[in-house]
Amino acid sequence: MSPIEVTAPVEEVQRPPAEVRYADELARLKARDDAARPPGWALSVQAARRFVIGDDRLGVTRKFVGDPSLIDRALITLATSRGLMLVGDPGTAKSLLSELLAAAVSGDSTLTIQGGAATTEDAIRYSWNYALLVADGPSTRSLVPAPLLRGMAEGRTVRFEEITRCPLEVQDCLLSPLSDRVLAIPELTGPEAMVFARDGFNIIATANTRDRGVNDMSSALKRRFNFETVFPIADFDTELSLVADEAGKLLQRSGVTAEPRRDVLEVLVTTFRELRGGETARGDSMERLSAVMSTAEAVSVAHAVGLRGWFLRGEPGNAEDVVACLAGTAAKDSPEDLAKLRRYLSQPVDWRPGRQWQALRQARHLLPG
Incomplete structure (x- = not known):
């Protein structure tokens, strides 16, 4: 099953992902998109921008109410080697914006890590099928990829919701993927022991300003993100x-x-x-x-x-x-x-x-x- 397929009709799913809800709009944008695209992207920067802020001529609805320049900066950040960090008060649509950006850039917004006190590195990077691990030993067959490994191997955008709710040592497992664009799997040997990020991979993280002090990010990790603040609606x-x-x-x-x-x-x-x-x-x-x-x-x-x-x-x-x-x-x-x-x-x-x-x-x- 592909990442955007659902097991029930869309009308029976409480909240389909953005790439399913707006599949027609994404298809129209892609068909009319003749601008240069960053490597690994599903749409150009201009088309991704129109997907988020709307385009009446193409029948694309506005999905995020906010400063359009924020969208421009966010998209340019995702085209660089730095991750994108969206911060702001709770309820300012940071998660919605990260979902829309991931759907526009990768065509898939489902590679999501939900941060919390119980989040472990296994839920971020990879884990093991222990029955196969005992039977065959460490191998790609017994490896269970988590969103970060999948995003790097497939060249897709990974969403990390509420990153500051995770313990500091868990957050720092992102350092190597963000700086060296590589994820080591020490249990494996040979070429399979290193997963190198493909074009299109990047990380969008969110943190609300009321929780940032719970587990503040290390300076090393902060340097690997560009921070953008999402403000409440003024009007x-x-x-x-x-x-x-x-x-x-x-x-x-x-x-x-x-x-x-x-x-x-x-x-x-x-x-x-x-x-x-x-x-x-x-x-x-x-x-x-x-x-x-x-x-x-x-x-x-x-x-x-x-x-x-x-x-x-x-x-x-x-x-x-x-x-x-x-x-x-x-x-x-x-x-x-x-x-x-x-x-x-x-x-x-x-x-x-x-x-x-x-x-x-x-x-x-x-x-x-």
């Missing part, structure tokens, strides 16, 4: 449109036929932006929540609001559903956040347009505690 209308589009897609996949209400989404997005920034829309200072109030979290809450309204009452979600779903978001990191949210919802809303704000304030009794 309200842009964030609102993104939340509406993504929540609508999720609701459709969940069997909800009702479109989310625009006025409810406006209240939801405004609430997230104010609790994230510590300032109301008219400039009043307020308490910030320690919980992550990101755009991605807003999409998740908007999805839950629509599900709650549809499956409980057969209608789109309302302001009461927003309050009920916000409780789980606000209470994740600190019990104090729930008190801050309650104080926020208790503020006068006479100056805010729309009756949904009044309904939001009246629904504060739904918060636990």
